[in-house]
Amino acid sequence: xxxxxxxxxxxxxxxxxxxxxxxxxxxxxxxxxxxxxxxxxxxxxxxxxxxxxxxxxxxxxxxxxxxxxxxxxxxxxxxxxxxxxxxxxxxxxxxxxxxxxxxxxxxxxxxxxxxxxxxxxxxxxxxxxxxxxxxxxxxxxxxxxxxxxxxxxxxxxxxxxxxxxxxxxxxxxxxxxxxxxxxxxxxxxxxxxxxxxxxxxxxxxxxxxxxxxxxxxxxxxxxxxxxxxxxxxxxxxxxxxxxxxxxxxxxxxxxxxxxxxxxxxxxxxxxxxxxxxxxxxxxxxxxxxxxxxxxxxxxxxxxxxxxxxxxxxxxxxxxxxxxxxxxxxxxxxxxxxxxxxxxxxxxxxxxxxxxxxxxxxxxxxxxxxxxxxxxxxxxxxxxxxxxxxxxxxxxxxxxxxxxxxxxxxxxxxxxxxxxxxxxxxxxxxxxx
RNA sequence: GUGGCUAUAGCUCAGUCGGUAGAGCAUCGGCUUGUGGUGUCGAGGGUCGCGGGUUCAAGUCCCGUUAGCCACCCCA
Numbered sequence: 001x002x003x004x005x006x007x008x009x010x011x012x013x014x015x016x017x018x019x020x021x022x023x024x025x026x027x028x029x030x031x032x033x034x035x036x037x038x039x040x041x042x043x044x045x046x047x048x049x050x051x052x053x054x055x056x057x058x059x060x061x062x063x064x065x066x067x068x069x070x071x072x073x074x075x076x077x078x079x080x081x082x083x084x085x086x087x088x089x090x091x092x093x094x095x096x097x098x099x100x101x102x103x104x105x106x107x108x109x110x111x112x113x114x115x116x117x118x119x120x121x122x123x124x125x126x127x128x129x130x131x132x133x134x135x136x137x138x139x140x141x142x143x144x145x146x147x148x149x150x151x152x153x154x155x156x157x158x159x160x161x162x163x164x165x166x167x168x169x170x171x172x173x174x175x176x177x178x179x180x181x182x183x184x185x186x187x188x189x190x191x192x193x194x195x196x197x198x199x200x201x202x203x204x205x206x207x208x209x210x211x212x213x214x215x216x217x218x219x220x221x222x223x224x225x226x227x228x229x230x231x232x233x234x235x236x237x238x239x240x241x242x243x244x245x246x247x248x249x250x251x252x253x254x255x256x257x258x259x260x261x262x263x264x265x266x267x268x269x270x271x272x273x274x275x276x277x278x279x280x281x282x283x284x285x286x287x288x289x290x291x292x293x294x295x296x297x298x299x300x301x302x303x304x305x306x307x308x309x310x311x312x313x314x315x316x317x318x319x320x321x322x323x324x325x326x327x328x329x330x331x332x333x334x335x336x337x338x339x340x341x342x343x344x345x346x347x348x349x350x351x352x353x354x355x356x357x358x359x360x361x362x363x364x365x366x367x368x369x370x371x372x373x374x375x376x377x378x379x380x381x382x383x384x385x386x387x388x389x390x391x392x393x394x395x396x397x398x399x400x401x402x403x404x405x406x407x408x409x410x411x412x413x414x415x416x417x418x419x420x421x422x423x424x425x426x427x428x429x430x431x432x
Numbered sequence: 433g434u435g436g437c438u439a440u441a442g443c444u445c446a447g448u449c450g451g452u453a454g455a456g457c458a459u460c461g462g463c464u465u466g467u468g469g470u471g472u473c474g475a476g477g478g479u480c481g482c483g484g485g486u487u488c489a490a491g492u493c494c495c496g497u498u499a500g501c502c503a504c505c506c507c508a
Contacts, residue, residue: 006499006500009498058506058507059505059506059507060506060507063506063507095508125507127433127505127506127507128434128505128506129500129501130500130502131502132507132508133506133508137508138508201505201506293507294506295507312507312508313507314508316507316508338508339508340507341508342508343508344508396469397467397468397469398469398470399457399458401468412468414467414468416467427468429468
């Protein structure tokens with residue numbers, strides 16, 4: 001009976017070879033971030049319902065899994081329609097940023113003034129699953145809390161670029177924008193402030209549905225016609241560009257309306273200037289004035305990583321100076337950058353681990369070898385630094401050898417009468 | 433949350449115009465082979481995702497439902 005028992009919707013089991021690859025990729029990410037002076041922390045996967053629903057998570061709040069109050073299931077169900085907030089007091093985290101802000105507010109006294117954190121772990125969203133999109137997935141975040149200056153952005157971008165580079169990913173593009181630029185642009189065009197978010201969502205689709213598609217959607221949504229008309233030349237200008245916009249004063253001035261020139265744009269140019277010489281090969285940074293990002297908590301710079309091998313972004317982040325203040329009452333600046341682990345895992349190709357030459361398969365004959373003798377032999381080999389793996393001889397050894405080869409075994413020995421390690425006739429697999 | 437496609441053995445899949453289920457691999461056993469990957473004969477294993485309906489008869493047609501994939505919404 002197929003599919004009767006399976007992992008729950010949108011959540012996955014990992015086979016040994018998948019788990020092995022995931023751990024190796026995570027290990028590389030950890031090493032790079034550690035070298036860049038970020039320290040790893042851990043927070044619970046469950047947070048207070050009110051923390052998760054403080055209006056900072058944007059649409060993700062609606063997608064969060066909530067946890068019923070203890071004891072409530074023992075009470076008789078009523079027909080009264082209760083709100084989730086009355087039935088639930090906890091929830092699974094939908095990202096790592098909101099928990100980090102809570103963590104900082106809880107532990108500020110024990111943390112350095114400028115805190116560089118790595119957080120890697122699963123998060124949950126009740127989305128409809130599809131390729132590259134799951135209800136449980138791993139995020140790998142780095143954040144710098146307590147740094148007002150651009151130093152934070154620069155350190156985050158260079159550390160993330162270094163991690164992508166170490167993973168062998170080429171052709172990564174970090175697209176950068178600033179929330180303040182977007183707001184200034186919309187204000188300049190004369191959009192109603194209440195419409196800002198909806199207008200931004202449409203602008204964000206420029207690279208996907210094109211100039212005509214964006215205008216069509218803006219008109220369909222009945223935003224102020226004069227504002228749409230004023231936005232039009234800017235959008236057509238951006239859409240017509242053959243390649244990305246370099247992060248330079250000149251290039252930025254060329255695409256942005258004059259009235260939108262402000263501090264944020266100057267900072268972006270400065271950022272670009274600093275990045276030019278320090279980004280590794282295979283990672284480039286560019287200005288994308290139509291980059292929006294859905295998370296409501298961003299207040300300044302925002303970034304997203306694109307890779308030709310993935311239809312959607314493989315990472316993203318930005319500055320969220322207001323969030324920690326919500327929990328702490330005192331304004332603390334913060335910037336974060338997240339690698340979309342699930343989306344890079346399929347793009348990454350790692351060379352085989354060279355540390356597998358110690359793996360030896362012991363092919364035991366059921367007639368000649370008893371379990372206690374085999375385990376004794378295994379102990380001897382372990383003491384010699386080997387990694388012994390016992391298998392019974394079967395009628396057809398083809399699947400067994402296929403499995404051993406896939407697991408990276410390079411040596412094997414037949415165990416019949418030879419039961420001391422020294423007596424084994426060790427043979428090697430021919431390289432396939 | 434919206435729409436489209438799909439669901440048959442442990443795995444990969446076939447099953448024609450509606451007529452009660454098939455293959456390869458895997459598993460188990462006999463014989464063969466004799467320890468570097470055999471050969472051969474045979475066996476077990478299925479409420480055809482689940483629930484309804486049409487029909488003398490449904491894996492096959494219709495409706496619902498669940499799950500997967502794809503496109504939206506949104507996102508990592």
